[in-house]
Amino acid sequence: MRGRSDVLELAILGLLHETPMHGYELRKRLNLLLGSFRALSYGSLYPCLKGLVGQGLIAGTDASQTPPPHALSGKRARIVYELTADGKEHFAEILSSSGPTTWEDEHFDVRFAFFAQTDAETRLRILEGRRTRLAERLDQVRQSASRTRDRLDEYTLELQRHGLEQVEREVRWLDGLIDNERGTRRVKPEGPGRPAGSATADGADASQH
Amino acid sequence: MRGRSDVLELAILGLLHETPMHGYELRKRLNLLLGSFRALSYGSLYPCLKGLVGQGLIAGTDASQTPPPHALSGKRARIVYELTADGKEHFAEILSSSGPTTWEDEHFDVRFAFFAQTDAETRLRILEGRRTRLAERLDQVRQSASRTRDRLDEYTLELQRHGLEQVEREVRWLDGLIDNERGTRRVKPEGPGRPAGSATADGADASQH
DNA sequence: GTTAGCATGTAAGGAGTTACATGATTTT
């Protein structure tokens, strides 16, 4: 019954925070938000909505409440969900948090999608956390690459090279965003010559698992 | 008990085809192969190996067969797996196939990793299938982007733009690879100086048994 | 002599999908 994945719950809360919606429509918005193509199924969505209602974070206008179906508007007893007061509070809490899970792949995208509603400090913390995380990966991949380089055929090598490039590009993208955020906050010039993130920048570090 | 995912099975068969290995080592190789960072757990690996043994595709030297542990080499009764005749045949069959699942994200990477053992026609078919698949995505994202453009805040917009760019880059990468494949198939003047500058795997066929 | 790393496994559970089941409304 529990645990319908943080990510999905957060995404739903965020979309319903913008505007109330029924499940079917929510799904379409969700599919754009999450990775932009992976088709989230109803088998995931509806149970999750049910769970959120159970937690009192959202409420659905159940059929009884629906105004008499005007010839044009009534499609079915469709349930329009919206955030409750509790839900709004909960969402705001999540938005101002930034734990170590925050910068994992899926999570990060959703958090980023709601950056417009996130305060500047949290935005920066998340961007930097993400950057550090990716830099770690880069290190790992580079090391293992240099260890195995000559044993590999050209295709595996090319795959490795390409993967590396993708992550490097992602890091540069983050650098740009971070610069931008700092630009709007305060001017803090820092030498751009630190590729392998060391202990710098706040206590964003922390090992999980 | 069944169904340990095509992808994982294929990856294992492929690695064992190169050289026999025991589980612990296999896992490390697998982690490099699959997305290069996601840590596959033993809880996935060992049951999968068991399944493959059950299907008769691989065989493990069970402890009885192991030569007496020489002081230096013996760590434990570690089980070294290798492909059976059936396994080799099965692997070869998979390698020459190219169904529509072949060009989905995870699947594609693994197939690509074993391109050195794949025949040229299948390579080309897979690359082109993948390219078409990505182009489809691109279309979808572009359309939905143009439909929603002005309703979105700058961050969501930036996320969309960045996602689009990533896929575009991926398509260009594939284009390069496809060009390269075609170049090596048709008789092309194999001058000593190949146009090396591009991002494609060069050095055409080279050695490897 | 205890910690760290190698090596193999199992049981429980989380997060999602597919396939099924249902029914209203709009389009052809």
Added chain:
DNA sequence: AAAATCATGTAACTCCTTACATGCTAAC
């Protein structure tokens, strides 16, 4: 009136991870 699309939901199953359980060997 048939087909497509909107709309909601459930049950079973897939694939993977976490946490647990075991024991050997190398290094400190």
